[in-house]
Amino acid sequence: MKPRAGWLVAGLGGWGLLALPPARAVLEASLPGHMVGQIGLLVAAGWLLGRSWGPVTPGELGGWNRYGATGLVVAIFTLAFWILPLSLDTALQDPAWETAKFLAVPLLAGLPLCRSWSRLPGLARALLWAHLIPMLAVMGWIYHEAPVRLCNAYLLDQQALLAWTLWGIAAAITAFWTIRAFLGQAPLRKTIYLGERP
Numbered sequence: 514m515k516p517r518a519g520w521l522v523a524g525l526g527g528w529g530l531l532a533l534p535p536a537r538a539v540l541e542a543s544l545p546g547h548m549v550g551q552i553g554l555l556v557a558a559g560w561l562l563g564r565s566w567g568p569v570t571p572g573e574l575g576g577w578n579r580y581g582a583t584g585l586v587v588a589i590f591t592l593a594f595w596i597l598p599l600s601l602d603t604a605l606q607d608p609a610w611e612t613a614k615f616l617a618v619p620l621l622a623g624l625p626l627c628r629s630w631s632r633l634p635g636l637a638r639a640l641l642w643a644h645l646i647p648m649l650a651v652m653g654w655i656y657h658e659a660p661v662r663l664c665n666a667y668l669l670d671q672q673a674l675l676a677w678t679l680w681g682i683a684a685a686i687t688a689f690w691t692i693r694a695f696l697g698q699a700p701l702r703k704t705i706y707l708g709e710r711p
Contacts (some may be wrong), residue, residue, distance in 0.1 A: 517565045524561030524619075531555060532615055541605060544664060544671035545678040548596050552618060556592070559623020569631045580637075584629030591621040598663040605666045642690065646683050653679035 530536055531554055540551040578584045594600055595618055603610045630638070655663075657676035662669055 517567060520561050520565035524558050524563075524565060527554065527561065528558040528615075528619055531558065537611075544601075544667040544675045547601055547605075547667075548675060549678055549682070552592070552595060555615065555618035556623040556626065559619030560627040561623075562619065563624045563627025566628070569628055578625075578629055578632065580634065581629030581632030584625035585633065585641075588622045588626040588629070591617055595622075602664050602666050642686070646686055649679045649683035649686075653677070653683070 531540075531551065537551070540546040540554075595604075595614055600610075600614070604614045605611070633641075653676040656672045656679070659672060663672060
């Protein structure tokens, strides 16, 4: 696999910019900025690093990541851990925890997601998209209805703002797929693809 310089520079550059104190201060100032903005951008940086490796080959990682299932599980558990309120709070208080977040999210979420997504069967990718919408809606409801602060570093108004952010993302995803379904511009197996074909 020959690394692609453009994707590599973009991934490392974005990763480095996010680690700078000004970027961290801006994104971590709000709960939506921390959970959705910073975590999401760190995943994107890892994804770009994964793209720099070139197309996913059938024999990549042998049988360890067959159909992309293993890499996907690693990415999901990594994200599930780092969006926990306790993880977000601790990252703001402990520099070692913050460093771990900046290493784990790109390398254990974004990168394996990039290298695994194209190996998933089309139906599996469709089911994941379908599962993401209610998951975001439920998370938004939890943050909106919680009577106490779930993240000690952020006030209740930040939880409400995060709830509306998650609902907005869920609505945008729903609208996108609804429009796709009615316009019929491309088969579902092609439109749900986010990576690069082998």
